[in-house]
Amino acid sequence: MSIAAEQALSRDEQDILQELMNIAFGRASADLAEVIDTYVVLNVPEVRTLKVVDLPEFISTEISDHDIISIVEQSYLGRFKGVALLIFPSGAGRELLNLFGDNVEDYGEDVSMAALEKESILEVSNILIGACVGKVVELLDDEVSFSPPRIIIEDHPRNAIPCEIFEPNSLATVMRTVFQFSDRNISGYLFLINSSESFQWLKKALNLFMEQYE
């Protein structure tokens, strides 16, 4: 679905969204510490509106720290609607497995280390995305449900993200943040890509949110 640029979020609305996300991520960070026993630093998010076809290149430029990456995708469905992408550098699975201290022995003999590392990535993604999106929609007075997360790209060069993973011909609001697990050498990127379908509602919700402060 294509959409006229004027229907996208205005500069002011993007600023409000950024501020709201900042509050939401602060809360998410505090609660995450309780759930996974480690502090996750969520940097100040950036918000911008892009054409979906430009996303792969945008993402590839934004994550230039890592050459080989894995991407987890999870969609959220409410009035706030879109896709979350979590981008980890190659090898993060092993670090995350150590973080949880899960044992291979707990899962029966036919489960490989590689499967367990993948599962750790999926579980962390589910919790991180759940925390960040959950806190954002709480502030916007919405509720969302989530699809199961899945690894869409595994150990792939970052400059070759296939564009088929996105629906073309539409605009998206991209919310990007860098996260880092303190005391652990794990960091990555979170992109929330809201489809244009939720723009109208989002504009209203953002204005309602601002009214509390006016």
Add this chain to the structure above:
Amino acid sequence: MIFEQIFNMINVGLVVLDKDLNVRHWNRWMELHSNIKAEDIIGSPIFSCFPNLDNPKFLRNCKSVFKFGNFSFFSQKLHRYLFPFKPDSTFGSEFNHMQQSCTMGPLRDESNVVSHIYLSVQDVTEIAAYERKLVERNMQDGLTGIYNRRFLDTKLQEEFSRHKRYNRPFSLIMCDIDLFKNVNDTYGHQCGDVVIKHIAALMGSVIRDTDFLARYGGEEFCCLLPEADFEIACSLAERLRQAIEQTEVTFDGQTLNITVSFGVAYMYDEVEHAEALLQMADDALYAAKKSGRNRVVAAP
């Protein structure tokens, strides 16, 4: 009233837990599969009947759903099941427990606070059985039942990396049925199939349990020999050659004597990639063919 009926009639297990993880609701599906009546479990901690759930991962995910109102997914692939129930259908005979796909999600009170969580339990034993069959078929050669080329290519890379990492011995045998075109031309392709099946079965019975025998192409086979040094590989190839030489294949009342030529290659440090090892065995096989067939030639 209608919602209560749905809760009990639906073909999915449904459980509601409170903040202390005590069971608040337990539907009929759960009753039937667990043999635990709702009135016997409601009010008790879920761990009292299912101590297997008292693990960090389950607790972590409960916390997350209460905190963030998100959903947690326990896929069959890794977890197999959350609740150890007996398999329900005939597909279950190959599994000790019902295979389950479980989801955990938030339930909110009037002030929108997550006060309870639900667990849904779906029986996916049938899907898991089909998937297992598909995976098997994906590795198998349709005619002979031994491994196929796709499996071989993957396994070769794995074993090659394993050798590089741990420096363990690793050998490979390539072999090809001698004058197979004559068999097809004289007795027809059905006979050719019988010969290929016979040779595959015979070789399968001679190799070690730890070896991987695959059909490489039409009448060509490849055998990966992990932990086999040069002598072991050559003597195994020779045993295979002799076993085939001594066997008779019967088709349509006729008896055929079949022979096979072998090329053996052994992995050493200078071999830089898996394909090179394969090429060495293939060259040795070619030499075996050139020098009169029905023999074993080792790569230099």
